Amino acid sequence: MPKTLQVKKLSKRFSGLQALSNVNLQLEKEEIMGLIGPNGSGKTTLINSISGVLHPEAGSISIGNMDVTGWKSDKIARLGLARTFQTARLFFSLTVIENLELGIMAASRYDVDDKVDELLNRFGLERWAMDRAGTLAYGLQRRLEIARAVGSNPEFLLLDEPAAGLNEDESENLLQLIRGFRDPAGLGCGILIVEHDLAMIMRLCDRVHVLNEGQTLAEGSPEAVRSNHAVVEAYMGKRYTASDHGSALT
Amino acid sequence: MLKNWSRRRVTSAFHTFWMLALVLGIISVAAAVIDDRSITRLVTDFMTLCVLVIALQSFIGNSGIISFGHVAFFGIGAYSAALLTITPKIKAIALPALPVYIQQMQVSFTVAVLMGACLSLLVAIITGLALSRMAEGAMAMATLALLVMLHSIFANWEQVTRGTIGVYGIPRNITLFNTWICAAVVGGAALLFKASPTGLCLQASRDDPLATGTLGVSVAKTRFAGWVLSAILMGAGGAMWAQNNLAFGPNQFYYAETFNLLSMLVIGGICSVTGAIAGVAVVTLVGELLRGLENGLSIGTWVTLPELPGIVQMSIACLIIVVLIIRPQGMLGLNELSDFVYKRRMTKKNT
Ligand SMILES: Nc1ncnc2c1ncn2[C@@H]1O[C@H](COP(=O)(O)OP(=O)(O)OP(=O)(O)O)[C@@H](O)[C@H]1O
Numbered sequence: 001m002p003k004t005l006q007v008k009k010l011s012k013r014f015s016g017l018q019a020l021s022n023v024n025l026q027l028e029k030e031e032i033m034g035l036i037g038p039n040g041s042g043k044t045t046l047i048n049s050i051s052g053v054l055h056p057e058a059g060s061i062s063i064g065n066m067d068v069t070g071w072k073s074d075k076i077a078r079l080g081l082a083r084t085f086q087t088a089r090l091f092f093s094l095t096v097i098e099n100l101e102l103g104i105m106a107a108s109r110y111d112v113d114d115k116v117d118e119l120l121n122r123f124g125l126e127r128w129a130m131d132r133a134g135t136l137a138y139g140l141q142r143r144l145e146i147a148r149a150v151g152s153n154p155e156f157l158l159l160d161e162p163a164a165g166l167n168e169d170e171s172e173n174l175l176q177l178i179r180g181f182r183d184p185a186g187l188g189c190g191i192l193i194v195e196h197d198l199a200m201i202m203r204l205c206d207r208v209h210v211l212n213e214g215q216t217l218a219e220g221s222p223e224a225v226r227s228n229h230a231v232v233e234a235y236m237g238k239r240y241t242a243s244d245h246g247s248a249l250t
Numbered sequence: 251m252l253k254n255w256s257r258r259r260v261t262s263a264f265h266t267f268w269m270l271a272l273v274l275g276i277i278s279v280a281a282a283v284i285d286d287r288s289i290t291r292l293v294t295d296f297m298t299l300c301v302l303v304i305a306l307q308s309f310i311g312n313s314g315i316i317s318f319g320h321v322a323f324f325g326i327g328a329y330s331a332a333l334l335t336i337t338p339k340i341k342a343i344a345l346p347a348l349p350v351y352i353q354q355m356q357v358s359f360t361v362a363v364l365m366g367a368c369l370s371l372l373v374a375i376i377t378g379l380a381l382s383r384m385a386e387g388a389m390a391m392a393t394l395a396l397l398v399m400l401h402s403i404f405a406n407w408e409q410v411t412r413g414t415i416g417v418y419g420i421p422r423n424i425t426l427f428n429t430w431i432c433a434a435v436v437g438g439a440a441l442l443f444k445a446s447p448t449g450l451c452l453q454a455s456r457d458d459p460l461a462t463g464t465l466g467v468s469v470a471k472t473r474f475a476g477w478v479l480s481a482i483l484m485g486a487g488g489a490m491w492a493q494n495n496l497a498f499g500p501n502q503f504y505y506a507e508t509f510n511l512l513s514m515l516v517i518g519g520i521c522s523v524t525g526a527i528a529g530v531a532v533v534t535l536v537g538e539l540l541r542g543l544e545n546g547l548s549i550g551t552w553v554t555l556p557e558l559p560g561i562v563q564m565s566i567a568c569l570i571i572v573v574l575i576i577r578p579q580g581m582l583g584l585n586e587l588s589d590f591v592y593k594r595r596m597t598k599k600n601t
């Protein structure tokens with residue numbers, strides 16, 4: 001039976017602020033789920049909670065038949081969950097190769113040097129192999145962070161705004177890569193992706209989960225979500241004027 | 251487990267290792283050829299300091315957490331070497347309260363160094379279990395507490411350490427050859443650790459502990475490993491030091507020595523084993539050059555420089571400030587000796 005990542009009734013408070021309340025979410029393998037919502041709606045908090053960086057007050061998280069609620073991030077990662085951060089968190093004083101090695105480490109079933117070469121090649125990072133991560137251009141840093149995350153062949157991959165700050169070509173490239181991760185012939189990952197570019201979400205995702213002020217507003221196929229009025233209201237209301245509703249989501 | 255070892259990094263560590271061992275070897279051979287007592291003493295002091303600063307580097311450099319407590323392991327190594335190498339005759343007079351089997355024991359240089367390392371290891375395991383679970387800042391402060399704790403033990407456990415009076419009569423077992431071997435072995439161990447998967451994880455946690463955790467690495471376990479390894483090396487260094495210094499008291503393992511070792515490391519480059527050695531070399535040279543000035547100097551009959559006590563200390567302090575301004579990461583920065591050779595080769599390939 002294929003594994004699933006299951007989030008049940010998750011709630012997280014920051015002192016006075018309810019960042020997440022009662023969020024349910026289920027991610028299958030070989031599935032791409034979009035996570036959208038206005039700024040401050042709790043998307044990053046959800047990813048932090050699933051990956052063990054934050055510990056929620058209520059609710060449960062399970063991977064396959066393992067209940068991982070309250071586990072530390074390293075233990076969850078070893079179970080096959082990888083993530084990236086909203087702003088790249090690389091090991092800036094280490095080289096590209098060393099960053100990639102660290103991504104592979106959790107899996108501990110590869111020959112490190114061979115696997116690093118493969119990743120360098122697949123992500124087109126050979127030219128920078130010996131450079132320190134801190135000296136790379138922004139787009140390359142993002143690419144390296146993703147390469148590091150998939151190095152251990154994770155079963156679930158959480159991407160927090162991977163396309164932020166990338167130009168059009170780079171975004172297109174990224175989209176192809178992400179599709180490749182999902183492909184059963186590749187990693188067969190279940191992917192949760194946070195993204196503000198709705199056009200990209202619509203093209204990429206099998207399902208979309210919408211958060212607003214820490215609560216689930218809608219979940220369903222991209223088409224269903226696109227035509228959901230509550231979503232248009234909440235998600236777009238803050239960014240666009242009412243007259244833009246029609247075109248905003250196309 | 252061996253699967254996570256990268257041939258690339260082990261190879262480059264090995265290159266650095268043989269180059270450093272060669273340089274240290276040349277220094278030893280040169281001193282042996284010159285065969286002057288004060289030069290020999292200078293070189294054995296230098297090698298011993300190299301061991302101590304490399305040991306310090308292997309924790310501070312890789313973890314990025316400052317430790318004020320390592321001099322405690324230095325002391326543990328020194329006292330264990332003293333108790334194990336002083337002749338039974340002197341021990342009977344100076345340390346009559348020692349258990350008989352320790353009183354009658356007298357071991358060789360190598361055994362004393364190994365025992366110093368083992369005792370340090372024990373204390374490091376006990377303290378490390380607590381320390382490695384702390385946040386970075388708290389851990390640094392706790393190492394300071396460790397220094398104070400061990401110092402009060404050294405200063406008050408009179409049956410074993412003779413308290414503030416200190417111990418004496420340690421045989422001078424050190425030679426140019428065995429200090430060189432120790433410095434090379436300890437340097438090699440530090441380089442190998444840095445190249446190991448655990449060492450790499452520790453360096454990752456230096457940059458970003460949170461991200462290190464999300465890659466499946468237990469930061470606490472990694473820090474524990476670094477702590478224990480560097481304590482072993484420090485204990486070995488302490489045992490060497492005792493057999494070079496012959497008599498000492500508890501105040502030699504306190505703030506002054508902590509800052510002395512830290513200053514060498516900061517000048518040379520915290521993140522680099524090569525840097526640790528370079529830092530010791532620079533501070534030793536500056537010290538030697540200025541030592542004359544400290545006692546006053548007469549040039550001919552006309553010019554007489556006054557005594558300048560403290561000039562060495564002050565110059566080293568100034569040196570730290572200058573290095574921190576010009577190269578905040580120390581002289582060597584993040585580089586090892588092999589990086590200079592290696593990098594040039596890589597760039598050639600690419601162009
Ligand atoms: N560590 C924290 N301490 C206190 N408040 C926090 C913390 N992290 C997040 N918050 C708050 O929780 C809310 C949700 O934040 P979160 O970062 O999850 O939003 P987001 O959906 O990722 O937003 P964005 O699109 O801007 O990335 C915000 O109001 C934020 O200010």
Ligand SMILES: [Mg+2]
Nearest residue numbers: 043044045086
């Ligand atoms: Mg966010």
